[in-house]
Amino acid sequence: MRELVVSTFVTLDGVMQAPGGPGEDDSGGFTKGGWAVPFWDDAIDAFMDEFMAGPFDLVLGRTTYEIFSSYWPSATEPGAEQLNAATKYVASRGRPALGWQKAVLMEGDVGEYVAGLKQEDGPELQVHGSADLLQTLIPAGLVDRFRVLTFPLVVGPGKRLFGPGTVPAAFRLVSNAATGTGVTLTVYEPAGDPTTGSFPLE
Template sequence: MGKIVVSENISVDGVIEDATGDEGLGRGSWFTWITDRDREEWAKAEIAEALGADALLMGRRTYHWFIARGWTTRTDVWANRLAAVPKYVVSSSPLEGPDWSNSTVLKGDVVEQVAALKQQVDGEIVVYGSGSLVPTLIEHDLVDELRLMTYPIVVGAGGRLFGETSLVKPLRLIETRTIGSGIALLTYQPVRDA
């Protein structure tokens, strides 16, 4: 059975939107505030996570974000791994533009499709970004692990990872790790017996 792992770059105040400033929201580019050393350590952690992934799950906007930034033509270890793994894209409309190898669109009810995907894939199904998809997965208890790459910055505004839920969603901290000199990688698992 598959394990849904949400992997997010997130500010201390929970913002996940526009980390690189590409979306032009005025408070982006907080990713660029980290040092070169931190960025190198971050990349090592991200590559290791990609090498451990058995599949990727993402929303349509995140899928297009990767394509627009050249991930379909890059040839480094990280990009090659992401190209090789199956990619499942949640989209209510057909994908437009260039294709990324090994991509499948999940159509229909998101909760049913992702639950079925967990039965089909053996191993880690990593979810990058996907700010609209992740809250749905959390709400329906489909997330098995949260890996929050937490940046030492308060953004103050922007799309946040966590919004309203129908119930309290308790989590258990299972690992903390410092990335570089200032990023905290916090890993949580849902407490389902609470």
Template sequence: MGRIVVSENVSIDGVVQDPTGEEGFDRGGWFGRIGEADRRAWAEVEHREAREAAALLLGRRSYTWFAARWPARTGEWADRLNGLPKYVVSTTLTEPGWAGTTVLTGDVVQAAAGLRCAVAGDVVVHASRLLVQTLLAHDLVDEVRLTVFPVVLGSGERLFGPTADRVPLHLLDVETVGDSLVRLTYRRERPGGG
């Protein structure tokens, strides 16, 4: 049985909105404000995660962003992402352009639960804020990895929205990434230790 792993870049106050500044959010572009050494260290962590992943799961908007960039890139990291099975949750996408993509239509919760059973290994979710919130609400997230960027934005869309109940997490690891970033890894705690 696989695991669903959420892997996100967030500000200190949990904002995930418009990290590259392409969406018009007045506080967007925060990802690009780190130094080159931090960017290289971040890329190494992301490349390692891609090597360990069995598949990617993305929401429609995030998929479109990734699919517009990665197929044209080269190198080991690009080769790995381009070669991974990719699943995109969408009611409108009919012909995905990124090789190895399967469109998941219908009930998101059922489709994600099916992936956990069908994929041996980690199904990594990048970006996809609304998808992450849905997965958390239905207890389908097994691990959360947050790379925290050294900025407080004060407003913007946050990764974690209102929940019907608490979502207990257990800290597994704290990793310094470069000089300014921190990667926090949490396991979802479930009754009975599962």
């Protein structure tokens, strides 16, 4: 059995679109690309290095695959070796050319494909970015852990981690820390259906 782990950057209003720079993903008229950059520090680097030490494979949407494949094959910075060595399972509505080494197009129903990957022996499956793909994986109950880096700003409209049609769910806090720039580094695991209650009124 393999675990599927989502690693994502989000704003306080839940947007995960284009954290790394303008033009990274401007679909829907998004104009705030690069919102994560001013808050980046050594604590975030250390958090990222910890879970990207490998081994792992990647499950990616087409847009995130194209962003990664345009940079990482020739990169030499920390993380490049692990990303290049990983098998990349790519979801796409079309049939894009997958030139990055060890890239595989997921055929058929993506949810069923990923469920099958989880049944295999192998390293952890990591999802980075891939906002559209997550709207399939999350409602299907396929995510075993969320690593969420929450940045202290709001940007308004944009692709969200939990988009329309999200199935209600509870989560268990595994770990939590904060950086000097105000970014929270949080790990959650699914904890079944949410429960409700009421406060007693005098």
